[in-house]
Amino acid sequence: MLRLSNIHTYYGNIHAVKGVSIHVNPGEIVALIGGNGAGKSTILRTISGILKPASGTIHFGSDDITSLGPESILRTGIGHVPEGRRLFKGLTVRDNLILGAYSRRDRDRIDDDIDAMERLFPILKKRKGQIAGTLSGGEQQMLAMARAMMARPGVLLLDEPSMGLAPIITAQIYAQIKALNLGEGLSMLLVEQNARLALNLAHRGYVVETGRIVMEGTTGELRESNEIQRAYLGKGYREVWE
Amino acid sequence: MFFQQLVNGLVSGCVYALIALGYTMIFGILGIVNFAQGEIYMFGAFGAVTVYAATGSLALAILAGLGAACLVGVLLERFAFRPLRGTHPLVPLISAIGASILLSSLARFFFGPEDRPFPHEFSAATYTVFSAHITGMQLTIMGISAALMTALWLFLTMSRHGKAIQAVAMDSDAARLSGINVNRAYVATFLSGSALSGVAGMLMAVYYNATSPTMGLLPGLKAFSAAILGGVGSIPGAIIGGLVLGVAENLGAAYLSSNFKDAFAFIALVLVLIIRPRGIMGQRK
Numbered sequence: 001m002l003r004l005s006n007i008h009t010y011y012g013n014i015h016a017v018k019g020v021s022i023h024v025n026p027g028e029i030v031a032l033i034g035g036n037g038a039g040k041s042t043i044l045r046t047i048s049g050i051l052k053p054a055s056g057t058i059h060f061g062s063d064d065i066t067s068l069g070p071e072s073i074l075r076t077g078i079g080h081v082p083e084g085r086r087l088f089k090g091l092t093v094r095d096n097l098i099l100g101a102y103s104r105r106d107r108d109r110i111d112d113d114i115d116a117m118e119r120l121f122p123i124l125k126k127r128k129g130q131i132a133g134t135l136s137g138g139e140q141q142m143l144a145m146a147r148a149m150m151a152r153p154g155v156l157l158l159d160e161p162s163m164g165l166a167p168i169i170t171a172q173i174y175a176q177i178k179a180l181n182l183g184e185g186l187s188m189l190l191v192e193q194n195a196r197l198a199l200n201l202a203h204r205g206y207v208v209e210t211g212r213i214v215m216e217g218t219t220g221e222l223r224e225s226n227e228i229q230r231a232y233l234g235k236g237y238r239e240v241w242e
Numbered sequence: 243m244f245f246q247q248l249v250n251g252l253v254s255g256c257v258y259a260l261i262a263l264g265y266t267m268i269f270g271i272l273g274i275v276n277f278a279q280g281e282i283y284m285f286g287a288f289g290a291v292t293v294y295a296a297t298g299s300l301a302l303a304i305l306a307g308l309g310a311a312c313l314v315g316v317l318l319e320r321f322a323f324r325p326l327r328g329t330h331p332l333v334p335l336i337s338a339i340g341a342s343i344l345l346s347s348l349a350r351f352f353f354g355p356e357d358r359p360f361p362h363e364f365s366a367a368t369y370t371v372f373s374a375h376i377t378g379m380q381l382t383i384m385g386i387s388a389a390l391m392t393a394l395w396l397f398l399t400m401s402r403h404g405k406a407i408q409a410v411a412m413d414s415d416a417a418r419l420s421g422i423n424v425n426r427a428y429v430a431t432f433l434s435g436s437a438l439s440g441v442a443g444m445l446m447a448v449y450y451n452a453t454s455p456t457m458g459l460l461p462g463l464k465a466f467s468a469a470i471l472g473g474v475g476s477i478p479g480a481i482i483g484g485l486v487l488g489v490a491e492n493l494g495a496a497y498l499s500s501n502f503k504d505a506f507a508f509i510a511l512v513l514v515l516i517i518r519p520r521g522i523m524g525q526r527k
Binding site: 048049050069070071074075080082086087088089090091095098099100102103104147148151 | 402405406408409412413415416417418419420421422423
């Protein structure tokens with residue numbers, strides 16, 4: 001349903017994404033794993049229109065969205081939870097949710113969707129009137145996901161949802177991501193540095209290194225790969241080879 | 243005498259506050275200082291004076307003043323600032339100074355260099371409160387300013403579009419990812435800031451019964467100081483900063499020396515910046 005073909009993106013003079021072709025099927029969670037600066041976030045920012053690709057095409061369903069701006073891309077149904085949450089920190093939790101639905105025309109349904117988000121993330125109901133910047137890291141991540149969900153996307157781009165969170169909070173966030181995927185049938189493109197987490201949650205994965213896809217497969221296949229075990233899952237050469 | 247000066251100070255403070263709101267909103271959302279804010283104020287006054295002289299209708303004059311100020315504001319956003327987005331912050335600053343000189347030269351070209359009166363008779367009724375004489379005009383200025391500030395506050399904090407403007411000010415990329423059209427938010431900010439400055443210009447034109455192509459220079463500088471004094475980017479800060487500045491300069495002129503009236507405003511600015519560099523209501527970065 002989401003398909004990138006031979007995408008090249010530059011950050012100023014830096015050629016950050018070099019001919020990436022990936023796709024996400026309906027209902028699927030796809031992980032992009034790779035180290036710092038591999039170009040994972042740049043791929044997501046190109047999909048959501050914050051960055052413009054120098055060449056290549058992006059299709060969502062039957063629409064070519066390559067040249068659209070972020071507001072139009074969101075309206076076609078691609079939500080983006082950016083790296084570092086990027087909440088509207090001086091506004092209340094509720095206002096963040098309301099602004100998440102800014103692009104929608106069916107305004108009478110927004111209150112119902114806020115209720116739905118508060119059922120999924122009960123802590124947000126308790127923090128309703130609180131200023132978003134005063135939430136804990138885990139709560140901010142939940143609010144960032146709920147805000148993106150308020151636009152009713154068909155695909156959610158998730159950038160490092162575990163960043164800076166304690167393992168127990170990360171486990172909770174990942175359970176909620178899984179619930180969104182199972183409950184709403186939402187497709188996801190997940191960027192993670194923590195390869196173990198991502199490969200346990202996702203159905204398929206791509207490995208990104210210096211702006212290129214160097215490996216792809218089902219997460220089962222990737223977990224079995226010696227290369228991945230050594231580079232991303234922290235298993236020593238010895239253990240793997242002998 | 244103290245209460246009299248306090249009232250006079252609050253009246254000019256209201257006008258500074260209205261202009262300072264334009265500075266602070268534009269800085270808050272775009273991170274640039276629009277040094278042509280005083281010229282928007284001047285065009286508001288000129289629009290009203292010109293149409294009033296031609297038609298004699300106060301309602302039309304007010305509409306024309308608002309229209310002129312908003313038009314100048316939107317043109318500034320479109321041609322002086324939008325093409326320079328993403329450049330070094332000094333670049334739009336220079337563009338703003340250039341726009342300010344251009345606008346006051348245009349005003350001199352079209353309206354002539356001499357003062358023009360605002361020939362409308364307003365009621366001369368005065369009211370006495372705590373031994374201070376308050377004219378009907380002063381009450382009108384304070385009333386209109388308070389109403390506009392309340393309206394702005396309600397717009398920004400209660401309406402969807404107002405919240406969207408705040409969101410763009412806090413994080414423009416995240417706002418775009420939430421489907422907010424940032425260009426529209428910039429235009430809305432310039433429109434509301436310019437409308438406030440335009441009203442301030444009209445009020446002062448009537449109050450002093452005078453308009454001139456350079457009338458925006460000093461109020462513009464003082465309102466800029468008021469915005470910094472209050473904490474740049476902060477809406478309540480701009481209001482408090484404007485009022486503090488207006489009162490400080492009137493009390494200074496009355497008790498110390500009226501020759502230095504304009505200096506007291508800037509002395510107040512320097513004092514606040516020494517004691518509290520982020521301004522009265524400013525957030526620590």
